[in-house]
Amino acid sequence: MKVLITGAGGQLGQDLLRVLAPRHECIGWTRQEFDVTDRRLVQERTAWLRPDAIVHAAAYTQVDLAEAHPDDAFMVNAFGACHMAQAAAAIDAKLVYVSTDYVFDGRKGEPYTEHDPTNPLSAYGESKLLGEKFVRAFCSKHFIVRTSWLYGKHGSNFVTKILAQAERRKELTVVDDEVGSPTYTYDLAECIGWLLPTERYGVYHAANRGWCSRAQFAEAIVRLGGWDDVRVVPIRSDQLALPAARPAYSALDDAALRHAGLARMREWQPALKAFVQDDLGYSRRKERDS
Numbered sequence: 001m002k003v004l005i006t007g008a009g010g011q012l013g014q015d016l017l018r019v020l021a022p023r024h025e026c027i028g029w030t031r032q033e034f035d036v037t038d039r040r041l042v043q044e045r046t047a048w049l050r051p052d053a054i055v056h057a058a059a060y061t062q063v064d065l066a067e068a069h070p071d072d073a074f075m076v077n078a079f080g081a082c083h084m085a086q087a088a089a090a091i092d093a094k095l096v097y098v099s100t101d102y103v104f105d106g107r108k109g110e111p112y113t114e115h116d117p118t119n120p121l122s123a124y125g126e127s128k129l130l131g132e133k134f135v136r137a138f139c140s141k142h143f144i145v146r147t148s149w150l151y152g153k154h155g156s157n158f159v160t161k162i163l164a165q166a167e168r169r170k171e172l173t174v175v176d177d178e179v180g181s182p183t184y185t186y187d188l189a190e191c192i193g194w195l196l197p198t199e200r201y202g203v204y205h206a207a208n209r210g211w212c213s214r215a216q217f218a219e220a221i222v223r224l225g226g227w228d229d230v231r232v233v234p235i236r237s238d239q240l241a242l243p244a245a246r247p248a249y250s251a252l253d254d255a256a257l258r259h260a261g262l263a264r265m266r267e268w269q270p271a272l273k274a275f276v277q278d279d280l281g282y283s284r285r286k287e288r289d290s
């Protein structure tokens with residue numbers, strides 16, 4: 001298949017290229033090459049390339065900044081998705097739209113299935129949800145793939161930030177009243193690769209399995225990084241007073257993947273170990289230091 005990847009410079013975009021390129025003819029366009037807010041450019045270039053499938057990974061992902069600049073977030077996340085959906089439909093291509101756990105309010109208290117009602121708490125979540133609605137409205141051959149707490153080699157994320165802090169400090173304060181499913185972009189790219197050849201369109205929850213609090217996540221990162229002497233001190237999220245509200249509990253249930261008979265993603269702990277120790281090379285660091 002010929003596959004177009006938007007947001008190819010981002011952390012998921014880069015892993016999509018790494019995972020899908022051996023199996024498909026992949027074309028990755030970065031923001032500089034392909035701004036999804038430019039409706040005419042999106043239509044013209046997509047019609048010229050004629051991909052069989054589009055994985056739309058481009059997004060405005062700065063959750064806190066989006067509170068102060070909601071128009072920017074809506075322009076990219078909602079209208080960008082609208083442009084991609086219309087462009088995909090015009091050439092009869094499949095479209096994967098990557099969405100988020102932040103479409104939920106986090107009050108359910110148990111993992112969210114694809115059928116649960118949405119109720120975003122932030123401008124970012126609202127903008128991604130409107131993107132989902134546009135995709136449903138304009139492109140029938142769609143996969144809406146909701147994921148959560150992404151980390152990967154090609155970006156600044158929670159894991160790389162905790163590792164950088166552990167290099168410098170003996171004590172890290174991390175919130176423990178936010179629970180979710182950390183997800184390795186490499187694993188998500190693989191899951192998208194399983195969906196692409198199928199015609200089982202619809203909404204999917206795709207995250208590494210299981211869940212933890214941010215503090216438990218940080219604790220696991222620090223230990224895998226080899227710091228036995230760094231302490232993670234749990235705090236409440238209201239002590240940070242971040243601009244955007246986050247769902248308190250946003251673990252995702254992968255019911256749709258199971259019902260489609262597709263492979264399930266692995267648990268979050270082995271995925272995190274593979275990232276920190278193998279991909280980032282912290283197992284070598286541990287050996288060196290001992």
Ligand SMILES: NC(=O)c1ccc[n+]([C@@H]2O[C@H](COP(=O)([O-])OP(=O)(O)OC[C@H]3O[C@@H](n4cnc5c(N)ncnc54)[C@H](OP(=O)(O)O)[C@@H]3O)[C@@H](O)[C@H]2O)c1
Nearest residue numbers: 007009010011012031035036058059061100147148149150
């Ligand atoms: N990160 C998470 O924890 C998380 C959780 C759930 C869902 N998601 C979703 O997963 C997807 C991938 O996220 P990610 O973590 O890989 O994000 P990322 O690293 O921020 O990558 C997003 C990419 O989109 C590009 N982009 C921004 N505006 C654009 C525009 N107008 N036109 C074209 N490209 C544009 C960015 O380019 P610049 O860098 O040049 O701005 C960046 O390369 C997104 O849809 C996101 O909403 C992310």
